[in-house]
Amino acid sequence: MKFITTFALAVISTVYGKTLALPLEARDSCQYNYLPQLWSISQHQPTSSNGPQTSVVDVNQDIGRKDLIVSFQNIPQGSWGCNLQFDYKPGHGAYVWGIGDPQVINVYAINGNLPTQPTWDNITPLTGSLVGTFQFPTGTALNEPKLVWINSLVCQSTLNYRLAVANTDRVKGGVYDTDDAGSGLRISHNC
Template identity: 30%
Template sequence: MQYLTIASAILGSALLASAAPTPADLNARACSVAYPQSIGFPINYSISQDAGAANKRDDAITFDNIPAGSYGCQLEVNFPAGYPITSSGNSQVYFWSGTGASKEQVGTVNFASSPVAATKFVINSFTCAPTMSYTMSIGSETDAGSVAFADTKDAGITMTYNC
């Protein structure tokens, strides 16, 4: 009986080892990246408001290049080390989806870059659609604040998918 148990264990291990992929068979998964709709780069974002939400300046962002059948859309912000971002006051930014009564907050971020390392923020994940649009606004209803930066192919807001 012990012989049968030992033989089964050895045979099972051999079958598992032969089915396991070798390092040469493994490929790193790469995400696809969509960039914001624009006429060209850089896209200069400037989100601001005065105290009491007066003189509010929101900014919109649209991704209209998500292929049908894509999955795992993730709104991200990436900045290389030392990337210039101008901010003052309460510079926390809310991301909104939809308009009017159907508008809902989908994320919050403080745009910042580290002087020594790349910075990545994940705003939120969504079900992919061919067109995905958001509005960015200063998060406070009372404080003055502003944030501005240039969005390029190497820095700024992207939508990753198919990861």
């Protein structure tokens, strides 16, 4: 019996030792897609489009709603574990203005391909289900970096979303930020 126990422990320790010696997968080496294409669309001017551009995140409700169309393109084929995130970093002139919690932002999926120039009128029929809601930093939180996870998604080469103020019945105000190659809206994948 002592031989069997000793033999079993020797086998287990050998296998365990070899398992630890195997190279680890790069689980902590996420890839990121920053700087999505952005279009501003306005309920007040339903046939106008402002974009594409890559830097200004401006979502508000004042004289009608002003939503933001976000398109992440060129996500590598075979990517897995896509996450939509807002990687906030201070120092980009971000602000929240108005009343009624304008910092609460809804994110909707866009079904199908985007029109060449998205407008309020041609995006509304393509707007799909709510995929997430997030809180834009406010007050002293604007002085601290913050990573906001919005939702996990199935990876595709292009992912399109519509951002809108969440509480449209009581909000007059909005959020503003400037994205760059290391902060703002992003897709993380292969984590």
